[in-house]
Each structure stands twice: as structure tokens, then as C-alpha cells.
Amino acid sequence: xxxxxxxxxxxxxxRTPRRRAGGGAGSPLARQxxxxxxxxxxPALLVYxxxxxxPVGYALWTSLYRWDGMGDMQWRGLGNYQVLLKDPSFRTSVxxxxxxxxxxxxxxFVISFALTLVLREMKARLFARSVLFFxxxxxxxxxxxxxxxxxxxxxxxxxxxxxxxxxTPPKWLSTDNLLPMVLGTLxxxxxxxxxxxxxxxxxxxxxxxxxxxxxxxxxxxxxxRHVTLPCAWDVISVCAVLWTVSSxxxxxxxxLFGGSSSNYPPVSSWNTALYVYSEAFPQAxxxxxxMATAAAIVSLLMVTVATLxxxxxxxxxxxxx
Amino acid sequence: MPRTTLLTTTRIxxxxxxxxxxxxxxxxxxxxxxxxxxxxxxxxFTYWSMWRAEEPQAQVLKAAIxxxxxxxxxxxxVNWAGxxxxxxxxxxxxxxxxxxxxxxxxxAIFGATASAGxxxxxxxxxxxxxxxxxVPVSQVIPAKYFDMLPxxxxxxxxxxxxxxxxxxxxxxxxxxxxxxxxxxxxxxxxAGLLKVxxxxxxxxxxxFASEGEDPWTNGLYFDYLLxxxxxxxxxxxxxxxxxxxxxxxxxxxxxxVEQLVKGGYLIPGYDATKYPAQxxxxxxxxAAFLMNGSWVTxxxxxxxxxxxxxxxxxxxxxxxxxxxxxxxxxxxKAKHAEAAEKFIAFFLQKKELxxxxxxxxxxxxxxxVPAPAELADAQKALAGxxxxxxxxxxxxxxxxxxxxxxxxxxxHGKSTAAQFIAKCKADQVxxxxxxx
Numbered sequence: 001x002x003x004x005x006x007x008x009x010x011x012x013x014x015r016t017p018r019r020r021a022g023g024g025a026g027s028p029l030a031r032q033x034x035x036x037x038x039x040x041x042x043p044a045l046l047v048y049x050x051x052x053x054x055p056v057g058y059a060l061w062t063s064l065y066r067w068d069g070m071g072d073m074q075w076r077g078l079g080n081y082q083v084l085l086k087d088p089s090f091r092t093s094v095x096x097x098x099x100x101x102x103x104x105x106x107x108x109f110v111i112s113f114a115l116t117l118v119l120r121e122m123k124a125r126l127f128a129r130s131v132l133f134f135x136x137x138x139x140x141x142x143x144x145x146x147x148x149x150x151x152x153x154x155x156x157x158x159x160x161x162x163x164x165x166x167x168t169p170p171k172w173l174s175t176d177n178l179l180p181m182v183l184g185t186l187x188x189x190x191x192x193x194x195x196x197x198x199x200x201x202x203x204x205x206x207x208x209x210x211x212x213x214x215x216x217x218x219x220x221x222x223x224x225r226h227v228t229l230p231c232a233w234d235v236i237s238v239c240a241v242l243w244t245v246s247s248x249x250x251x252x253x254x255x256l257f258g259g260s261s262s263n264y265p266p267v268s269s270w271n272t273a274l275y276v277y278s279e280a281f282p283q284a285x286x287x288x289x290x291m292a293t294a295a296a297i298v299s300l301l302m303v304t305v306a307t308l309x310x311x312x313x314x315x316x317x318x319x320x321x
Numbered sequence: 322m323p324r325t326t327l328l329t330t331t332r333i334x335x336x337x338x339x340x341x342x343x344x345x346x347x348x349x350x351x352x353x354x355x356x357x358x359x360x361x362x363x364x365x366f367t368y369w370s371m372w373r374a375e376e377p378q379a380q381v382l383k384a385a386i387x388x389x390x391x392x393x394x395x396x397x398x399v400n401w402a403g404x405x406x407x408x409x410x411x412x413x414x415x416x417x418x419x420x421x422x423x424x425x426x427x428x429a430i431f432g433a434t435a436s437a438g439x440x441x442x443x444x445x446x447x448x449x450x451x452x453x454x455x456v457p458v459s460q461v462i463p464a465k466y467f468d469m470l471p472x473x474x475x476x477x478x479x480x481x482x483x484x485x486x487x488x489x490x491x492x493x494x495x496x497x498x499x500x501x502x503x504x505x506x507x508x509x510x511x512a513g514l515l516k517v518x519x520x521x522x523x524x525x526x527x528x529f530a531s532e533g534e535d536p537w538t539n540g541l542y543f544d545y546l547l548x549x550x551x552x553x554x555x556x557x558x559x560x561x562x563x564x565x566x567x568x569x570x571x572x573x574x575x576x577x578v579e580q581l582v583k584g585g586y587l588i589p590g591y592d593a594t595k596y597p598a599q600x601x602x603x604x605x606x607x608a609a610f611l612m613n614g615s616w617v618t619x620x621x622x623x624x625x626x627x628x629x630x631x632x633x634x635x636x637x638x639x640x641x642x643x644x645x646x647x648x649x650x651x652x653x654k655a656k657h658a659e660a661a662e663k664f665i666a667f668f669l670q671k672k673e674l675x676x677x678x679x680x681x682x683x684x685x686x687x688x689x690v691p692a693p694a695e696l697a698d699a700q701k702a703l704a705g706x707x708x709x710x711x712x713x714x715x716x717x718x719x720x721x722x723x724x725x726x727x728x729x730x731x732x733h734g735k736s737t738a739a740q741f742i743a744k745c746k747a748d749q750v751x752x753x754x755x756x757x
Binding site: 070282 | 533757
């Protein structure tokens, strides 16, 4: 049995059931399984459809109209999308979203890998991992609020820098530095999170692989490159997807970092989520829900494409150990 | 939209509401209140308040509601919803779950309901007698407050009846010896103000505190200067060709702003801090003036040292102060509008409304209710013949998308007045192309 399975080409198990389904034949067990497919899958599909697909469909439908949320909907076709293309603030928002996704992701994962490299071999690593994970427990809003105190010209950060001999520290809180500050906070909070997940995968890698590598004369970097990375690749690629999805949804951090209580943050720091918010809740005028949903749909498409491309790029044959 | 202390939290809660709305999950009301329609006809009405139960305004309203029920037998079903009420009202109206009465700032009411023709014309309330006073409501609420408002599609500007008024200006400590020496009398013109600033500079005191990140309070200088130069900001903003920016009065106003920046009159470090750092500095006497709203006296009440004496003035040359109204509105779909109207008139009687000044520390629209001592100057400014909306009521995302960023560049000394105008003009043309 095992031998026959292994001898078959890789695609066979996929093709076989389809042929059977088409022919209507099959063993009693397979028939039973087919009969049970819908009763078991239906509840999950129903929940998925009602809570996810229906709202997305509704948003897609709304994005083709001009609507204030109360009155009649006016058909606009793809008009909202055309306006989005023309709107420089939307282009800025998309640019910033991509910057947060790619720059933030790259830095986060580079630091996470570096930490993995160190953490695997250090003492008290469980404690160190807890410490690293801690920023992730704190709500991003706390950083948004605390930043005003920490980074003020006479605040603790500048005092520490002064102690280290830096006499003209940057104006951390100036509006130009808004996006880098948001990015920094994001990386700081996310690094611990992804390090923890990757470390959990690394812990599963059998020690003998490392011992063998060491015997072969591999240094720490080579052990990471040839043992850790390939063995933890599945988890890393899931982390990459998680990051992509979550980076598009960042909202309150930018709002709190850049917005005063009466204002939106400057457009130069908007991401698509903030753009959606500004269209859905404008000042002293009715919401433009058509535009808001169109922007939301565009960002959904963006994250879908990014995820698909990422999955494609990171696909490897799984390594079993 | 003026800054009330709690708006930040409002925004965050708003974010959740936004997501829900956009995903279309809440077409039938994330209102969170089962109150809608709970009040029976004749027996009462529902009221969604912009205040949270523990706020002083809520206390004043609670007392009035108790008096009202005693006097009329009409029960009021209140939901102390907080500022987010303006985001809940639209979906509630769409789902036919609207309350009979709600309150917010005039711009929020206009944006959420009136501009879509969903607010009841409250002219009948103005004709009602104020209980116990033998005068109609129209006589105690000055008409100028309605005159400044944009009209709804039905041509009415009586969609909100105010019970509290906020205004903005330059706030200062009249008991500050440095300021007393530098400003023996209020300056009559812009040059006079700069002279005061120079005198303060000679005493090593920065003239203006400023939260450098905030385009709204800092933008008020530009707003007032435009007003002094006879430019209507809303007309400037709604010119689709952008040509309105070529008006020499606009350049003059921008140049005066530039003067404040280049002249070194702003508190050092203003462009590297976050709210409320500079407000705190100002309350600590580290700068003479702070451009802000009348709510600032309450915000810094716990920080100011003893002996502090609030004063306020408008930038010299200003033609009319701005006013933001906090008041009642009734959705067109309200089921018990009549009872709600009765309550509005009831609350506007002097003995009920006085609590807004005495307990909540704010200015009321009734000129015969004295403002708290710290806002006496502000009330005097409002007593003039005309008032206007902040930024002349400019609406939508014009501020963030056209003005704010370029203004902050000017305010941080990164661009000149001429560059500022050129950028705003260009962005305004693009902005209107995306507003179809």
C-alpha cells in the first residue's frame, strides 16, 4: 500500500477523486464521505458567507454608488474608482500602505531572524522571549499617547541621547517624522510577536541537525542559513502572510500619532484605512460611503494580490524531519 | 470642528463604527440602544445625548429633564451616548430607529442629518413661549447664531437650537506681569500685536504658545486674518478654479502668518512636541498667548497656578468672532417630535440654562446668562452684531486634503507665504476634480 502510494506521480492523489466523482462510482466509504461533505462543510461555509462574503459583496455593490448612508443610492458605475485614481491623497495613502507593508515587513523579519539566531543559543531564552513579546501585549494606542512624553525635546529619549553625547537630536515629533515614527513603533511591537512564532518553530527542529552542521564546521550564520531557515520555512511564510494582512489594517496608531483631537493626521501619513475613515466620516458634510467602500475594496484587492504573490514566491517543497 | 476634550476617544470608537459601516454590517443601526421607539406616544420621547452621563453638561440636562417631567408629565428616555452620537444617527435614521431628540455641535448635526434633508425645521420651537418667561424662544436666542449656519436642502437654518456656544481667540493670563507691561491696552491692529510680541521678546517671553502639529488651532490665525482682510474662507475653498487664492488679501494674510513664524514669536520647540505639551507650557506661564477655543479654560483649570486671571481677545483686525453651537436637533423621522420640541423650549429658560454656565463652565447663547468669569471676554466678543463659523464653515475633506499640510509647512517655516498659496491653489483644483 505504502509502496504503491509512493510510486505514484505527485499529482495522482489529486486527480483520482475527481475522476471518481465524475464517474459516480467508488467504494462505499468514499460514497459515505461524499454524502457527509455538505452537512459538515455547510455550517462553516454559511458562517463564512454571511459574515465575510456578504459584507464584502455589499461593500462592492455600495462602491458603485454615491450614497450618504441615509438617502437614496445613485448609480455611479466605476466612477468612484476613477476618482480614487485621480485623488493624490489616495495615491499617497496607497504608497504609505505599501511602505508600511514592505519596509516594515523587511525590517521586522530581519530583526526577528537576527534575534532567532541569538535566542536559540542563549541562556534564559524563555525569559528573553517573554521580554521581547511584551510590547505586543500593549495596545498600540498606548505608544501613540506615550510618544508625546517620551520623544518631547526634553523627554527621556533626548536626555538619554544627550548622555550619550548626541547634542542635536532629531525633532522626533515633527510632522515630517510621523510615518517613520509609526513605522518604528510598528516594528518594535511586531518583532517580538513574530520572533515568538518563529522561535516556536525553531524549537521543533531536532538538535542533531545542528550538531551535524557543527561537526561539518558550519558557523552560526551557516547553521541558520542551512538548518533553521529551511526547517522553519513553512512557519516563516505564514508569518509573512500574517504581517501583510495586518499591516494593511493599521489605523489607530497613525490616527493617534498624527491626529490631534480635532484633526485628521496630515495626509502625508495616511494609509488606505485612514483614507476610508476620512471619506466615511468627513467634517460637516454627509459621508461618502461609495468612495469609502471603493477605497476599502482597493485595499482588499491590494492585500489579496500581495498575499498571493508572497505565497507564490515563498512556496518550497516541505521538508520533513 | 472644535476640539472638545474627548474627541480623541471619539475617533477611536468611530474607527470601529467606520469599519462596521463600510463593511455594511450595520445598516440597521449600531446604535446600541434599545431606546428607539421605547417611549410611548404621549408618554414621552427618546433623547440621544452627545454627553456621557458623568459630564457636567449631562448633570445640568439631567436636572432639567427631572424638572420637565415633573412640570409636564412627559417622560424622557435618555441615552448618554457621547460624541459618537453623530455617527450613530445616520444609520439609525436609515433603519427608522431614530431618537426623537439628539444634540451635537452644529457642524456635526449639519453633516450627519441636516445636509441630507433629514433634520426637522425647528422654526415652531422659536415661536414657542419660554416657560415662565412670557417671551418666545426667538427672543432669547439671538438670530445671528442661525444666520451664520448653512441652509439645509429645504432652505432652513433652524435645524439646531443651541444651548451652549463655544468661540475661539487668543487666551492669556491678564495677571501676568510681563504681559501687563508689554500690553497696557489691547492692540488695535496687527502691527500693534507685533509690538506687544516684541516687548515680550525683550522680556525673554515667547509671544505665542502653539501645538505645532495641529493645523486647526494654528490655522485659526490664518482664518482670522482672512476674515480681517474680507475673505470668506468657505468661498475661497469652494472655488473650483483655485483663482480665489490669487486675491492679494489672501497673500497678505499668509504673509502675516509667515511674520509670526519668521519673527520668532512662537514658543521654541513648538514643531517638535505633541498636544498638550505646549498648552501645558502656556498654563505654566512660558508663553503669553494661546490661540484656542473657549474650552481651553476648563482644560487647563487644574494646571494654572493661583492668581491666574483669564483674558481673551481676537486677533486685531478681525471683523467677527467665530462661534460653534452645541444644541438640539430633531430627526425628520422622529415619532414624538412635539414632546421633544417642548423640552427644547423648557431647557432654554434662564433657570435651567444657567447651569451650563454655573455648573458646566460654558457660555450659553442667552446673553442674559452671564458666562463664567474666565470666559467673560469671550462672551463680550460674541455679543457683537455678527458671528461666523470657524473657517467660515468649510466642510468635507478640504481641510485635510488642501489646506492642513501646506499650512503646517508654512507654520513650521518650511515654506514661504507665496509657496503656500501656490501649493494650496494647485491642490484645490485637483481636490475639486475628485469631488464629483
